[in-house]
Amino acid sequence: MPKISDEGGEVVIIISAYAEWTAVMEYFHQPPVETSPFGSCFHLQLGNRDVVLFHGGWGKIAAAASAQYVIDRWQPGLVINLGTCGGLEDKTRVGEILLVEKTLVYDIYERMGDPAQALDHYTTQIDLSYLSEPYPQVVRRSLLVSADQDIDPDLVHKLVDDFDAIAADWESGAIAWTAHKNNVPCLILRAVSDLVDPMGGEIYESDEFKERAENVMLPLLRALPNWIRCAFWGLNT
Numbered sequence: 702m703p704k705i706s707d708e709g710g711e712v713v714i715i716i717s718a719y720a721e722w723t724a725v726m727e728y729f730h731q732p733p734v735e736t737s738p739f740g741s742c743f744h745l746q747l748g749n750r751d752v753v754l755f756h757g758g759w760g761k762i763a764a765a766a767s768a769q770y771v772i773d774r775w776q777p778g779l780v781i782n783l784g785t786c787g788g789l790e791d792k793t794r795v796g797e798i799l800l801v802e803k804t805l806v807y808d809i810y811e812r813m814g815d816p817a818q819a820l821d822h823y824t825t826q827i828d829l830s831y832l833s834e835p836y837p838q839v840v841r842r843s844l845l846v847s848a849d850q851d852i853d854p855d856l857v858h859k860l861v862d863d864f865d866a867i868a869a870d871w872e873s874g875a876i877a878w879t880a881h882k883n884n885v886p887c888l889i890l891r892a893v894s895d896l897v898d899p900m901g902g903e904i905y906e907s908d909e910f911k912e913r914a915e916n917v918m919l920p921l922l923r924a925l926p927n928w929i930r931c932a933f934w935g936l937n938t
Contacts, residue, residue, distance in 0.1 A: 710775045710776040710777050710778060711744075711750070711751040711752060711753050711775050711777055711778070712747075712748075712750050712751070712752045712753070712777060712778060712779045712780075712781065712929055712932075713752075713753045713755055713771045713772075713775055713777040713779075713780050713781070714752060714753065714754045714755065714781045714782070714783060714925070715755050715757045715764075715767060715768060715771065715780065715781070715782045715783075715876060716754065716755065716756050716757065716782075716783060716784060717756075717757050717758060717759050717763070717764060717782070717784050717871065717872040718759045718784060718785065718871075718914065719756075719759070720785075720910055720911045720914040720915070721783070721784045721785060721914050721918055722740065722741075722756040723911070723914075723915070724914055724915040724918040724919070724922070725754060725756075725918070725922065727915070728918075728919065728922045729743070729745070729754070732745070737755070737756075737767075737770070738770065739755075739756065739757050739758050739763060739766070739767040739770065740755070740756030740757065740758055740767075741756050742754060742755040742756065747925055747926040747929055748925070748926040748927065748928070748929030748930040748933070749929075749930070750929050750933065752929070753771070753775060753777075755767065755771055757771075757872070757876075759871055759872065760849050760871050760872065761806070761847065761848075761849050761871065761872065761874065761875040762849075762875075763872075764871070764872035764873075764875035764876050764879075765875040765876070765878070765879050768780065768875065768876045768879040768880060769879055769883070772879070772880070772883045772885055777885060778886070778933075779885070779886045779887075779888060779929075779932055779933075780876070780880050780885050780886070780887050780888070781887075781888045781889075781890070781925075781928070781929075782872070782873060782876045782877075782887070782888070782889045782890070782891075783890050783891075783918070783921050783922070783925070784870065784872070784873075784891050784892075784918075785870070785891060785892055785893070785894040785913070785914050785917055785918065786799065786845060786868040786869060786870040786873075786891040786892070786893055786894065787851060787852045787868060787869055787870070787893070787894065787895055787896070787897050787902070788867065788868045788893040788895070788896045788897070789852070789857055789860065789861060789866060789867055789868060789869075789896070789897060789898070790857070790896045790897065790898035791898075792861065792866075792867035792868070793841075793867045793868055793893050793896075794893065794896075795893050795894065795895060795896060795913075795917070796892065796893060796916075796917055796920075797841055797892070797893045798838060798839065798840045798841070798890060798891070798892050798893075798920065798921065799840065799841055799842075799843045799845060799867075799868060799890070799891045799892070799893070800829070800836070800840040800841065800842045800843070800889075800890060801827060801842075801843060801844075801845045801873055801877070801889035801890070801891060802826070802827050802829055802842045802843065802844070803824070803825065803826050803827060803844045803845075804824065804825045804827070804844070804845055804846070804847060804873045804874040804877040804878070804889070805820065805823070805824045805844060805845075805846045805847070805864060805866075805874060806820070806823040806824070806846070806847050806848065806874040806875070806878075807820070807846045807847070807848050807856075807860065807864065807866075807869070808848035808849060808850065809823065823874060823878055824874075825874070825877040825878045825881050827877055827881075827887055827888075827889065828886070829842075829888070831886060831932055832888075832931055832932060833931050833934040836928075836931060837924045837927035837928050837930075837931055838920060838924045838927075840890070843867055843868070844864065844865065844866060844867070845866075845868055845869065845870060845873045845874075845889070845891060846860060846864055846866045846868075846869045846874070847869065847870055847871060847872060847873050847874030847875065848869065848871065849871060850871075851897075851902065851905070852869050852897040852902065854897060854898065854899050854900060854901050854902065855899070857897060857898060857899045858899060868891070868893055870891055873889050873891065876889065877889060886932070888928065888932060890921055890928070892917035892918065892920065892921055893917065894910065894913040894914055894916075894917050895909075895910070895913055
């Protein structure tokens, strides 16, 4: 199991979607940025740690590639992914913050072998034993399922029945899997921005996502320094 260590490098916070990154830039008052092959990034101190905030890009491909990039470049002691997710109606609520303890990639369709084995291959159990309670904010420890798509209303019942899912996103499964393969501790916090039921998504075919993303990202960004302290607290006692 990966363990938090003072011997690791900086803490890297990966932000995936553009609307989420826009919220980050506004919260930190448009700081000077560097460029990377994936997006912009900037450095600061949070929670008494050197931190890199990094725009990794949306979708599983960018998420896995950017996670490997930041691990290779900074050898971080901790990778954090902050962002949004879509919730399943009656299973969660807008604004609820999920502390992700397991990820599963559900858009894998194996037709020449064992489908369950294929899903298991990219399922990641995240070791959160390094976190000290009480947590900096109210969270719900949960599975988060990922796919390269917004939640399909036709799949809502399947996600609930097959995986006991309450929410889904695009990138968490890829980031958690990559961090695990590199033996790097990973912390994923996702806030529910909208709800989907079998009839459709409440903000599908609208322009509301940017505003929703900004609203639900704000509590995460405010609590971020304390989450970093929470992760490293045991090393300083």
